[in-house]
Amino acid sequence: MIISILVLEGPYNHEASDSAYNFIQAALAKGHTIRGIFFYDDGVYNATKLMDPPQDDRHISKRWSELGATGIDMVVCIAAAKRRGITNEVLAPNIRISGLGQLASMIHESDRIVTFGD
Amino acid sequence: MAEKGKKVMVTVRKPPHGSIYVQESIEVMFIFATYEMDLSVVFLDDGVLALHAGQDTKGLGIKGFMASLGALVDWEVTNVYVDRQSLKDRGIAEDAIIAIGKDDDSGAPIRPKVLDTAQIAAMMTGQHSIVSF
Numbered sequence: 001m002i003i004s005i006l007v008l009e010g011p012y013n014h015e016a017s018d019s020a021y022n023f024i025q026a027a028l029a030k031g032h033t034i035r036g037i038f039f040y041d042d043g044v045y046n047a048t049k050l051m052d053p054p055q056d057d058r059h060i061s062k063r064w065s066e067l068g069a070t071g072i073d074m075v076v077c078i079a080a081a082k083r084r085g086i087t088n089e090v091l092a093p094n095i096r097i098s099g100l101g102q103l104a105s106m107i108h109e110s111d112r113i114v115t116f117g118d
Numbered sequence: 119m120a121e122k123g124k125k126v127m128v129t130v131r132k133p134p135h136g137s138i139y140v141q142e143s144i145e146v147m148f149i150f151a152t153y154e155m156d157l158s159v160v161f162l163d164d165g166v167l168a169l170h171a172g173q174d175t176k177g178l179g180i181k182g183f184m185a186s187l188g189a190l191v192d193w194e195v196t197n198v199y200v201d202r203q204s205l206k207d208r209g210i211a212e213d214a215i216i217a218i219g220k221d222d223d224s225g226a227p228i229r230p231k232v233l234d235t236a237q238i239a240a241m242m243t244g245q246h247s248i249v250s251f
Contacts, residue, residue: 006249008251041138041142042138079145099149103149104149104150107126107246107247108124108153113247113249115250117139118132118137118139
């Protein structure tokens with residue numbers, strides 16, 4: 001099955017981002033395809049490379065970046081990003097900024113969209 | 119690869135103003151309406167509070183989105199529904215919800231269509247995708 005993911009909450013404060021990541025790992029392990037991951041609302045904070053958590057904790061943006069390196073399309077909503085100061089300068093590698101149209105495309109090209117938010 | 123024109127539903131379940139969920143869901147509606155998809159929008163649970171008439175966010179110092187909701191029809195977001203039970207649970211009369219546009223000919227206000235939960239559930243089962251806010 002082809003699946004896309006919508007992430008609506010930021011890292012660490014809410015579990016949504018971790019749940020999305022764990023869901024994706026489980027889906028990939030089952031042989032599903034992840035068409036793309038779209039970060040919206042506070043979800044755009046997942047994409048900043050400036051985060052620097054304690055070493056014994058997970059590094060959320062690095063984790064997303066590594067997923068992007070496998071070829072999964074990682075997209076941050078430009079309007080939501082502009083509101084929150086997420087620019088190309090602070091973007092983690094393998095993640096790109098684009099518009100909500102990309103979410104529409106992901107929906108068109110997927111069998112399922114799974115939302116992770118509050 | 120899936121075909122175009124598939125059925126996509128946006129659900130609004132969060133109360134307005136306390137978070138940005140409702141506001142950014144409206145932006146999704148506006149963008150999706152410009153794509154080839156069979157778009158529907160459903161307000162349910164606390165999301166129905168967004169349709170309560172007479173809201174003014176000036177005192178909160180935030181822009182608010184009531185004008186955007188009032189222009190949904192202008193943006194070709196026309197299949198808009200609200201859950202009857204959610205309205206009832208929150209003491210909102212069905213005829214007290216805001217208009218989302220005006221009829222071109224008569225000028226009569228167009229309001230979200232009130233549906234029973236079972237009707238909404240049936241609509242949900244027919245969707246290709248549901249994007250939940």
